[in-house]
Amino acid sequence: MERILEVKDLHIHFNAFAGAVKAIRGVSFHLNKGETLAIVGESGSGKSVTTKAVTRILPDNAVIDNGEITYKGMDLLAMTEKEFNNIRGNEIGLIFQDPLSALDPVMKIGKQITETLILKQKMPKKEAEARALELMKAVGIPNAEQRFHEYPFQFSGGMRQRIVIAIALASNPQLLICDEPTTALDVTIQSQILELIKKIQKERNLSVIFITHDLGVVANMADRVDVMYAGKIVEEGTVEDIFYDPKHPYTWSLLASMPNLDTKGGDELMVIPGTPPNMLYPPKGDAFAPRNHYAMKIDFDREPPMFKVSDTHYAATWLLHPDAPKVEMPAHLKHRIELQLKEAEKYNG
Amino acid sequence: MDNRTPILEVKHLCKHFYQGKSVMKAVDDVSFHVYKGETFGLVGESGCGKTTTGRTIIRLYGATSGEVWFNGNRIDGKLNKEETKAVTSKMQMIFQDPVASLNPRMTVEEIISEGAKINKIFATEEELKANVHKMLELVGLTAEHATRYPHEFSGGQRQRICIARALITKPDLVIADEPISALDVSIQAQVLNLMNKLRKELGLTILFIAHDLSVVKYFSERIAVMNRGRIVEMASSDLLYDNPVHPYTKSLLSAIPIPNPLLEKKRERFDYDPSIHQYDEQNQPKMIEIEPGHLVSMSDREYAAYLGAKK
Numbered sequence: 001m002e003r004i005l006e007v008k009d010l011h012i013h014f015n016a017f018a019g020a021v022k023a024i025r026g027v028s029f030h031l032n033k034g035e036t037l038a039i040v041g042e043s044g045s046g047k048s049v050t051t052k053a054v055t056r057i058l059p060d061n062a063v064i065d066n067g068e069i070t071y072k073g074m075d076l077l078a079m080t081e082k083e084f085n086n087i088r089g090n091e092i093g094l095i096f097q098d099p100l101s102a103l104d105p106v107m108k109i110g111k112q113i114t115e116t117l118i119l120k121q122k123m124p125k126k127e128a129e130a131r132a133l134e135l136m137k138a139v140g141i142p143n144a145e146q147r148f149h150e151y152p153f154q155f156s157g158g159m160r161q162r163i164v165i166a167i168a169l170a171s172n173p174q175l176l177i178c179d180e181p182t183t184a185l186d187v188t189i190q191s192q193i194l195e196l197i198k199k200i201q202k203e204r205n206l207s208v209i210f211i212t213h214d215l216g217v218v219a220n221m222a223d224r225v226d227v228m229y230a231g232k233i234v235e236e237g238t239v240e241d242i243f244y245d246p247k248h249p250y251t252w253s254l255l256a257s258m259p260n261l262d263t264k265g266g267d268e269l270m271v272i273p274g275t276p277p278n279m280l281y282p283p284k285g286d287a288f289a290p291r292n293h294y295a296m297k298i299d300f301d302r303e304p305p306m307f308k309v310s311d312t313h314y315a316a317t318w319l320l321h322p323d324a325p326k327v328e329m330p331a332h333l334k335h336r337i338e339l340q341l342k343e344a345e346k347y348n349g
Numbered sequence: 350m351d352n353r354t355p356i357l358e359v360k361h362l363c364k365h366f367y368q369g370k371s372v373m374k375a376v377d378d379v380s381f382h383v384y385k386g387e388t389f390g391l392v393g394e395s396g397c398g399k400t401t402t403g404r405t406i407i408r409l410y411g412a413t414s415g416e417v418w419f420n421g422n423r424i425d426g427k428l429n430k431e432e433t434k435a436v437t438s439k440m441q442m443i444f445q446d447p448v449a450s451l452n453p454r455m456t457v458e459e460i461i462s463e464g465a466k467i468n469k470i471f472a473t474e475e476e477l478k479a480n481v482h483k484m485l486e487l488v489g490l491t492a493e494h495a496t497r498y499p500h501e502f503s504g505g506q507r508q509r510i511c512i513a514r515a516l517i518t519k520p521d522l523v524i525a526d527e528p529i530s531a532l533d534v535s536i537q538a539q540v541l542n543l544m545n546k547l548r549k550e551l552g553l554t555i556l557f558i559a560h561d562l563s564v565v566k567y568f569s570e571r572i573a574v575m576n577r578g579r580i581v582e583m584a585s586s587d588l589l590y591d592n593p594v595h596p597y598t599k600s601l602l603s604a605i606p607i608p609n610p611l612l613e614k615k616r617e618r619f620d621y622d623p624s625i626h627q628y629d630e631q632n633q634p635k636m637i638e639i640e641p642g643h644l645v646s647m648s649d650r651e652y653a654a655y656l657g658a659k660k
Contacts, residue, residue, distance in 0.1 A: 042533040042534050042535055043533055186394035186395055186560065187394065187560065187562070187601065187604040187605055187606075188394060188600060188601060188604045188620075188621070189394075190604065190606075191603075191604040191606070191618050192620075194606075195618070213533075213534050214606065215608035216605065216606025216607055216608045216613065217606050218608070218610075219606060219607065219608045219609055219610040219612075219613040219614070220606045220610075220613045220614065222610075239610040240610060240611070243608065243609065243610050253535070254534065254535070255608065257534070257535060257537070257538035258534065258537065258538060258563070258564075258608075259541070259563055259564055259566070259567030259568075260563050260607065260608065261562075261563050261566055261590060261605075261607070263563075263566075263567045264567075268542060268545070269538040269541055269542050270538070271535075271538045271539045271542055272535040272538070272539075273539075275503050275505065275536070276533075276535070340609040340611075340612070341611070343609065343612055344609055344611035344612040345611075347612050347615065347616075348611065348612075348615060
C-alpha cells in the first residue's frame with residue numbers, strides 16, 4: 001500500500017515559564033492512502049501537537065528537537081514557509097474542534113469559503129462563488145444560495161462544522177486532519193457529521209487522521225488506531241486489534257473504564273488511579289507505570305520499546321517481553337469483549 | 350405500582366424566557382417525580398431544557414408556571430426565610446464545570462464550609478472544621494488539602510471538592526448537572542465510582558442531568574428523555590433501552606457510538622423528524638402509560654397505531 005504520510009521519531013518540547021515541557025517524546029506512525037487513522041488519548045497526551053507539527057502550525061514557543069515528517073516523499077520540516085504554503089490547505093486540510101472559533105464572526109459564510117478558493121487556487125471571483133455553492137451543497141447545507149450571505153452566528157453548531165468541512169475541502173486536499181471535530185456537538189449531530197466525513201472520504205479517496213478521545217467514534221471511523229499516552233504512542237494496530245485484542249494496560253483501562261450500555265448499574269468501574277504525569281518532568285521508565293496495576297520493577301527504570309504482536313499490531317509494554325510473567329487482560333474486560341463479539345455476530349447475521 | 354414516597358414532585362413545570370416579543374419555551378409542561386434514594390436521569394441534547402429544569406427546581410430560576418414539591422412542601426414561588434432555609438440546605442447542586450464553579454479566591458475549607466455556615470448546621474467552629482475534614486476524606490482527598498486554593502487541584506480533584514461542598518449540608522436531594530462531561534476520560538470513571546459509592550453509603554437521592562446516554566443508563570434507575578422542553582419518554586432504564594417507543598428516543602439511542610467496531614460500522618441510524626407526528630388540535634400529545642412504569646408522549650391516534658402494531 002502507498003504511504004502518504006510518515007512521521008519518524010518526532011520529539012517536540014515547549015518552552016514554558018517553568019521550563020521545557022516535553023510534549024512529544026519519540027512518535028512514529030504512518031498513514032496509507034485512503035485509510036483512516038485514529039489517534040486516541042486524553043488531553044495533554046500530545047495528539048493535537050503531533051498533527052499541528054504535520055501542518056506546521058505549532059505555536060512560537062514549540063521546538064522540534066528531532067524527527068522526520070515525510071509527505072508523499074517530501075520532507076515537510078525542511079521546507080521553507082513559502083513552499084509549505086502550497087501544501088497546507090492545498091494538500092493537507094484541517095478541521096478543528098470548535099467550529100465557532102474556527103470561523104470569522106464578522107465575515108459572511110460565502111466569503112469565508114470563496115476566500116480560500118481565490119487565494120489558494122487563484123480562481124476568478126465568479127467561478128469561486130459557484131464552486132463555494134457547490135461545496136455547501138456537497139456538505140449538506142439546505143438553502144445554500146440564501147445561507148451563502150449569512151454570518152456564522154446564524155448557523156447551528158452542526159451547520160457551522162459543515163461549513164468548516166466545506167472550507168477544508170475547497171482546495172481538494174489529499175489528506176484531511178480532523179482534530180476532535182465532533183466533541184463540541186450533540187450525539188445526533190455528531191452521527192450526521194461522521195457520516196458526512198465518511199461519505200466525502202469515499203468519494204474523493206481521502207486519507208484521514210482522526211483525533212478523538214471517544215472510543216465509540218473510533219470504532220465507527222477508524223481502520224487503524226494509535227493510542228497515545230504522555231507524548232508517546234503506546235499501542236498501534238488495526239481497529240480490531242485494539243478493541244478485541246488489546247495488549248497495553250493503558251488500552252485495557254481505557255476500554256474498561258467507561259460504562260457501556262451493557263454495564264449494570266452498581267457495577268464498579270475499572271479506574272485508572274492518579275492523574276497523567278507532569279510533562280515538565282517526564283518520569284523515568286514507562287510514563288504509565290505509576291498508574292498501572294501491572295507495573296513491574298523494570299517499568300520504573302527503563303522505557304519499554306515497541307514490541308511486535310503481529311504484522312499490524314505493536315505495543316510498548318514490558319509485559320510483552322519474552323521473560324515477563326504472563327499477564328492476561330482483566331477478566332471483566334475479557335468478558336466484555338466476548339459479549340461484544342457475540343453481539344456483533346448476532347447483528348451481522 | 351410504586352408506593353415509595355416521592356421526595357421531589359414536579360408538576361406541569363414551565364419556564365419561559367422572554368426576548369423582546371419572542372418567547373423561548375425552555376421548559377414546557379414537564380412533570381415527573383423522584384423517589385427517596387433513587388437516581389433519576391434526565392437526558393437530551395443541548396438546548397432541550399434539561400439544565401433549565403434542574404435550575405428551576407433548585408430556584409436558580411423562578412418558574413413561569415407549574416409546581417415543585419419537595420419533602421411534601423411546595424417550594425416554587427415566594428418563600429419565607431425558614432422555608433428557604435429548608436430548601437437551600439436540603440437540596441444541593443453539582444455543576445458541570447468545576448473550574449468555573451469554585452471561587453478562585455477562597456480556600457477549599459472556606460468553599461466547603463460556606464453552605465454549612467450560612468445554614469448554621471454546626472454549633473461550633475471545631476465541629477464545622479472536623480466536618481470539612483470528614484467530607485474531604487469522604488470524597489478521596491485529605492485534610493491537608495483544606496488550606497489550598499482551587500487552582501492547585503486537577504479537574505477531577507476540583508469536582509471532588511464540588512461534591513464535598515454539596516454534601517456537607519447533608520442534603521436529601523443532589524442535582525448533578527453534567528458532573529463528568531468536563532473531565533478527562535480516565536478521570537470520569539473515578540468521579541462516577543465516587544458518586545456511586547456515596548450514593549450507596551449515604552443513601553443519596555440524585556437527579557442526574559447528562560447528555561451521555563451510556564453513563565445515564567449505568568447510573569440511573571429511571572430515566573426521562575427530553576426534547577424541545579418536553580419529556581417525550583420516561584421509564585426505568587432497562588425498559589427504555591430495551592423497548593424505546595418514541596421516535597426521538599430511538600434516534601438518540603441509535604446515534605450513540607458504541608465502542609465495538611464490527612457492530613458500530615454496520616449500525617443503522619434513525620433521524621428524528623418532528624413533523625411525522627402531525628399533531629393538530631384534536632391530536633395533542635400527552636403522556637400515556639403504555640406498560641407499567643413506561644410513559645410515552647403520544648397522541649390518541651398514535652397510541653391506537655402503537656396498539657395496532659403490537660398485535
